Amino acid sequence: xxxxxxxxxxxAELVYGEEFxxxxxxxxxxxxxxxxxxxxxxxxxxxxxGLCNPHVIRTAEMMDIICVVFVRGxxxxxxxxxxxxxxxIALLTSNHRMFTACGILYQKGLGGGDLx
Amino acid sequence: xxxxxxxxSYEIVSEDFARAGEAASDVKRVLKKxxxxxxxxxxxxxxxxxxxxNMVIHSLGGTIDVYIMPNEIQMKLEDIxxxxxxxxxxxxEGYSTASETIRNMGFGAGMGLPNMKxxxxxxxxxxxxxxxxxxxxxxxx
Ligand SMILES: Nc1ncnc2c1ncn2[C@@H]1O[C@H](COP(=O)(O)OP(=O)(O)OP(=O)(O)O)[C@@H](O)[C@H]1O
Ligand SMILES: [Mg+2]
Numbered sequence: 001x002x003x004x005x006x007x008x009x010x011x012a013e014l015v016y017g018e019e020f021x022x023x024x025x026x027x028x029x030x031x032x033x034x035x036x037x038x039x040x041x042x043x044x045x046x047x048x049x050g051l052c053n054p055h056v057i058r059t060a061e062m063m064d065i066i067c068v069v070f071v072r073g074x075x076x077x078x079x080x081x082x083x084x085x086x087x088x089i090a091l092l093t094s095n096h097r098m099f100t101a102c103g104i105l106y107q108k109g110l111g112g113g114d115l116x
Numbered sequence: 117x118x119x120x121x122x123x124x125s126y127e128i129v130s131e132d133f134a135r136a137g138e139a140a141s142d143v144k145r146v147l148k149k150x151x152x153x154x155x156x157x158x159x160x161x162x163x164x165x166x167x168x169x170n171m172v173i174h175s176l177g178g179t180i181d182v183y184i185m186p187n188e189i190q191m192k193l194e195d196i197x198x199x200x201x202x203x204x205x206x207x208x209e210g211y212s213t214a215s216e217t218i219r220n221m222g223f224g225a226g227m228g229l230p231n232m233k234x235x236x237x238x239x240x241x242x243x244x245x246x247x248x249x250x251x252x253x254x255x256x257x
Binding site for chain 2: 058
């Protein structure tokens, strides 16, 4: 699945990262607590979150996450977009709720990794 | 400490959320530039980020020193208090004293210290109520 696919499946709007749309995503993590995200290490993953502040971008940076999807129509601030540009992280915003967004991607074949 | 090490040093200010994470971010940049293996860089970055955020949220401020040596990376986090009363309890997944305000920022899952332990080869915590907290983490290269 690519970032473009995620954008299509979630009827999401691309906030930043046109040039990264063809990147492959292998795993997903849906979470609002940043340390829960930090417990999950996988390559080429996407973070789906209802939290919308600069710490989300920082967390994604530490994890080498390649794309962040903000649910419930949350829109990142200019500051967050600038941070994402520096770190080459694609940003999407979807009007779906967390559960639905995760469900759609799971149904399309995206996994969440092993049991804890 | 060996002669051929690189020493990075950062001042961490209590409740400075705007800059929280900059130390970990800088260390990550340096390690990447040195062509350290990506999974090692990520381990160091995550552990340091958790430690740095803890200092911003829970402590009155302190310093982070990172030593990059040929065979290992050492991170020393030292703050001036208020300290951790029960370290074993603090190490439990889910234990947190973070306030509602902090939780709304996405912190306070009680996963920071367990994550640090998960990602480093050696974690040592020295603390006590009314003292500062001193954390040493080592990642073997
Ligand atoms: N530097 C510190 N000084 C004082 N207390 C600390 C420090 N670091 C951690 N603690 C205490 O240990 C508890 C557990 O820390 P931990 O990092 O595991 O969770 P958290 O910071 O509360 O939440 P999370 O890290 O998941 O956002 C904290 O809630 C706090 O009470
Ligand atoms: Mg913490």
